[in-house]
Every structure is written in structure tokens, then in C-alpha cells.
Amino acid sequence: MIVRFLRESTVASWLLLILRLYWGYSWLISGWGKIADGFDASGFLKGAVANPVQGTNGVVYGWWTSFLERFALPNAGLFNVMIPWGEFLVGLGLILGCLTTAAAFFGILMNFSFLLSGTISHNPTDILMGMFILVAGYNAGRIGLDYFIGRYFKRDTALERRPIGEH
Structure with missing residues (x-):
């Protein structure tokens, strides 16, 4: 029921717009601050x-620590x-x-990376916001550029489904 509301409701698309703008502004400002300041x-x-x-029995995410030590740290310039x-x-994608769904996916991926590295901060709430956007799918970006992108691809897809010679 909630999934259907998120995916199909016009009211949900407006609520998701507010959520997108809030979460997107947070990401945009954070990223721009890092770009501008180095x-x-x-x-x-x-x-x-x-x-x-x-954890109680030692390191919880040993595989993540190994990834950081063996790949991320030697390639810190790439991560910079x-x-x-x-x-x-x-x-920018969220705003x-x-x-939109790709932006939400990569936002969630970064939030999980920060959590696995031991930073709690606002990451859990960001993941929750991202999950709502992911579940909503296309409806999350309906009030945005995804509407126009979707119309463009729907038009092309409709043409492709017609039998040859009926274009």
C-alpha cells in the first residue's frame, strides 16, 4: 500500500520533491564545500x-578495513x-x-561507506530518505527533469514496438 502510494500518487511526488530538495541541498553544499576548499x-x-x-568480538567489518587499507588509502588521490x-x-541530480533514482542510489552507497568507516553522523537518516526515493522510482523525479527524460524515452520506445513499416 505504501509502495503503491510512493510510486503512483501525485501527492507523493510533491512530498518526494520536498524530500529531494532537502536531501539534495545537503549533498550539494557538502560536495561544493569540499571542491572549493580542497x-x-x-x-x-x-x-x-x-x-x-x-564489536564485542573484535573488528566488525574486517573486509571493509582491508579495502580501505589496501585500495582506498593507496589511491587517496582518486578518492579526493x-x-x-x-x-x-x-x-545536483536530486535537486x-x-x-533521481541513480542519484539516490549513489547517495545511499556513499552513506553506507561512511557508516562502515565508523562515522555515524546523519548517515542513517540520509539512508532512510534515500530509500523512500528509491522505492518511489520514477515518481520521485516526476516533478523534475526525469519527467522530460521519461517522455523522451517513452516516445522512442513506442516507436520501437510498432511493426516495421508502420513508423
Whole structure:
């Protein structure tokens, strides 16, 4: 019932617009701040490796710590570009309603990466917001550029379904 509401309701598309604008602004500002001020992920990565998430029986996400230590830290320069621009583009996509579900997916992916690295902050609520947008699918971007993108592709798809010679 809630899924149908999120996916089909016009009221839901307006509520999702508000959610998108709020979450998108948060991502956009965070990314732009890192782009404008310069960003160095190496300190964060070193801290995440030195102080991994601990449980009662030791490190909880050993595989993640290994990934950070063996791949992310040696390639910190790559992450210095990917993180700020990823945050900025996720925010832009959410605000404009352009490729909204892709933007929400990558936003959630980054939030989980931050959580696995031991940063709680507002990541759980961001993941929850992103899940609503993902579940809503196309309806989340209906009041945005996804509406026009969807119309363009629907028109092309309708042409492709006609038998040859009836174009």
C-alpha cells in the first residue's frame, strides 16, 4: 500500500520533491564545500583503518578495513576527486530531479561507506530518505527533469514496438 502510494500518487511526488530538495541541498553544499576548499581523504581513511568499527568480538567489518587499507588509502588521490564530485553530483541530480533514482542510489552507497568507516553522523537518516526515493522510482523525479527524460524515452520506445513499416 505504501509502495503503491510512493510510486503512483501525485501527492507523493510533491512530498518526494520536498524530500529531494532537502536531501539534495545537503549533498550539494557538502560536495561544493569540499571542491572549493580542497579535500584530502587520506586523514579520514587513515583514521578509519586505525580505528575500525569494533564489536564485542573484535573488528566488525574486517573486509571493509582491508579495502580501505589496501585500495582506498593507496589511491587517496582518486578518492579526493570522487568524494567531493560524487556528493556534488548526487545533490545536483536530486535537486534537478534528473536521474533521481541513480542519484539516490549513489547517495545511499556513499552513506553506507561512511557508516562502515565508523562515522555515524546523519548517515542513517540520509539512508532512510534515500530509500523512500528509491522505492518511489520514477515518481520521485516526476516533478523534475526525469519527467522530460521519461517522455523522451517513452516516445522512442513506442516507436520501437510498432511493426516495421508502420513508423
